Amino acid sequence: MQIPLDSNPSSSNLLILIDGHAIVHRAFRGISAQGNNLTVSTTGEDVTGVYGFLTILFRSLMEWKPSHCIVTFDTPKPTFRHLEFPEYKAQRAETPQELKPQFGRVREIMESFQVPVFSLDGYEADDLIGTISKQAEENGLSTVILTGDRDTFQLITNKTKVDLGSNSRDRKLYGEAELIDRYGGLTADQQTDFKALLGDNSDNIPGVPRVGEKRAIGLLSSYYNLEGIYKNLDEIHPPSVKASLAEHESRAFSNRELMTIMREVPIQVDFEKAKFDNFSISDVIESLTQLEFNSLIDRIPRPNSDTNNEENPIAISKAVIDDTNNYICVDTESKLQDLTIALNQATKIAFDTETTNINPMLAQLVGISLSVKSGEAWYVPVGHTEGTQLNINHVLTTLIPILNQKTTELCAHNANYDLMVLSNYGIHINTLSFDTMIAAHLLGHNSIGLKNLSQSILGIEMQPISELIGTGKKQILFSEVPIEVAFKYASADSDCTFRLWEHFEDKIQSSYANKIMHQIEMPLIPVILEMQTNGITLQTSDLEIMSKELEHELEILQSSIISFAGHEINVNSPSQLSEVLFNELELPKTKKTKTGYSTDANSLEFLKNTHPIIEQILNYRELSKLKSTYVDALPSMINPKTDRIHTSYNQTGSITGRMSSSDPNLQNIPVRTERGRKVRSAFIAPDSDTILFAADYSQIELRVLAHLSQDPGLLNAFHNGEDIHSSTASLMFDVALTDVTSEMRRIAKVLNFGVIYGLSAHGITQQTGFSREEGNNFIQTYFSKYPGIQNYLEEIKQFTREKQYVETLLGRRRYVPEINASNFNVRSAAERISINMPIQGTAADIMKLAMIRVYESLIKTTLQSKILMQVHDELVFEVPTNELEELKSIVVTEMPSAMELDVELKVETKQGQSWGAME
Structure with a gap:
């Protein structure tokens, strides 16, 4: 959108005058409302308002191509309006903490553009805009005011227009003609009288009762201004409006005074310095890259001048x-x-x-x-x-x-x-x-x-x-x-x-990253290279048999699903499944998607007990994924040179510090199902003189939680060598350890691990079948038995709110600025992250340190044993049988010593001819 200021405007004498405060606020609120806050990844600093402001600014500069540019801001100090009317803007919520620093960031970026920024204690940005636009006219400049505030309509002249609205949908440029058309013939001079009658809820200024917009326009069309209205008060009908005007005469005139923009603020603009032609694009690029606004670099506006000979930023970069x-x-x-x-x-x-x-x-x-x-x-x-x-x-x-x-x-x-x-x-x-x-x-x-x-x-x-x-x-x-x-x-x-x-x-x-970089990540690289190079032997014949078995089971499941549906469907099509489940079978509807209602795993788990078709679909998907991802795919991943599978490890795969693996992804092979164990059993020792050996940290995350929370009950349970889930069940159900049933232990296990991932009544309900009320009661009972854990969780959330980051024991950091978000769902997710990160991240750091210690101990020996894989809390080795005891001694010495905690790091070991059949 670009509407000319006059019949043939010249951008050589055009000022774009920006209400910085209004635009930053509006941009921040608009983006935040969608839960899409932007942060600098290296610091966690929220820059949502800065990004939104720049997006609007760049668009406007490209459209208007002004010769001059100025930005104005409010200051935190009260203005003369607050002194005259203490209730002025009193109802407004305090500026969010994460937004406050962003005004300074905008100023810094404007400095890189050499754009003057004006603010003055005691005056609002609107007053500065009124004064600057007046001085601009006196200096032969036309002005476009970029704002979201209709108060500036009173400033419109044949040389000054208002660009209102921050997005393309509601944007409109108001000049004299547009203003008259919008307000039934009222001119800019009548805007303060108009606003005085209506009041302004956003500024906490009450209007004259019984006078709405239509009546106000009618009154001012007949009598021009407040003086005319009150001079002819006897002529006004109906009587109720006349009475209201009479009763609130002082309010009307007071309102007009409050709403009149000052045009004589004690500032003097040097318009030479406001020319938009005096900046270095490289300086602007530097200021944008500091905030990681990479997408904006291509959109940096060109100065409307031939005096700046720099190429566009991308051309500079390519040069x-x-x-x-x-x-x-x-x-x-x-x-x-x-x-x-x-x-x-x-x-x-x-x-x-x-x-x-x-x-x-x-x-x-x-x-x-x-x-x-x-x-x-x-x-x-x-x-x-x-x-x-x-x-x-x-x-x-x-x-x-x-x-x-x-x-x-x-x-x-x-x-x-x-x-x-x-x-x-x-x-x-x-x-x-x-x-x-x-x-x-x-x-x-x-x-x-x-x-x-x-x-x-x-x-x-x-x-x-x-x-x-x-x-x-x-x-x-x-x-x-x-x-x-x-x-x-x-x-x-x-x-x-x-x-x-x-x-x-x-x-x-x-x-903070120095210790992590040089004591963990860099020393870990040789260990990763060793594992990737070693690879592991795969028994393909067992997988071929399993593939045929799965194919047969999938055909049976598919027939069963089609039978329940009552007609042929593509079981692999979410849209067809959605049609059958929610329209034909009329099952409870799940969350809406673009193609219907969701049939993802979480949604179907929620529907599990509503119809037998759900169980069949879940089973079908589980077996289909296992077959395609592992059973059929693994043989094709065998390296022809080594005849082994060589996975790739990624140190940067997770922000918590956990490693990920790919081609194949070993982390996702099911471990608790019979078929998952069958897949693992295909990973074998290469010959009868060799054995696979695995060492697994026992309940490492709960041990880390015990150390971090210093809860006496949890610490004592580990110190006494108790089964932690049975111990929790004993406390929860108030029974002796010997009387804990398997069901009690299962529920306690859900609660113990639920703490690590942000416990909620809804989560307890899903995993236990309890009602939400029962789930809440269990959570309250759990925290009453482990008060140190509850205190720790509250402390870590408060720490994150203040610092906007959370860290592991060794200082690995994750920024979580969303924890101060106004959106409940966004904030709740951030709280779960703040709880989980120190625990899971510390466990990941411990595993990496253990890998380094074991590897460095191995290379000092003449052992032929090899470290093959790291999967979650487990290390897997390939060991000549005559070296098993020596390797085991190294592993059970080094792994528990990786980090000193207030509880023992316990390691459990097992061995066998295959990964899935170890004892």
């Missing part, structure tokens, strides 16, 4: 990365010698590999890029299909000894991948000291890919890989990319990694 003068393609022996000299002189080297496959176990090395200084890089091609390049073995034997020098520090982005690729060639790097992807994750960044971070932190837009290798069926291997094209792309990878290293190193060192 930085496309400056290949300091990128060198090492395709001759002399260049390789130059590279070795540079590497020998460097103490810090960033490196990256280019390969043929995203699976490192199957990838072939195409090239290596290295950087020792920001803006400089080398690319050594060794596996391209065409072009001049050096022999791969010669390159590796030349470079690797230099990279492994004790005086050298190495850095990579996702080092796990690069080191796995090099290990395929028998190369082991021992000098890795930093991983920029892990650093970004620990500091709270959400998008931690190299290209994302380069854009958000460095302001550099890197070339997408798709521009080199294509997509879909036409995609080629990186080895097929011409070297003269590939070397620029590859060099940028190590160059940006080096720049990010410089950025993150000091931040990590001076932050």
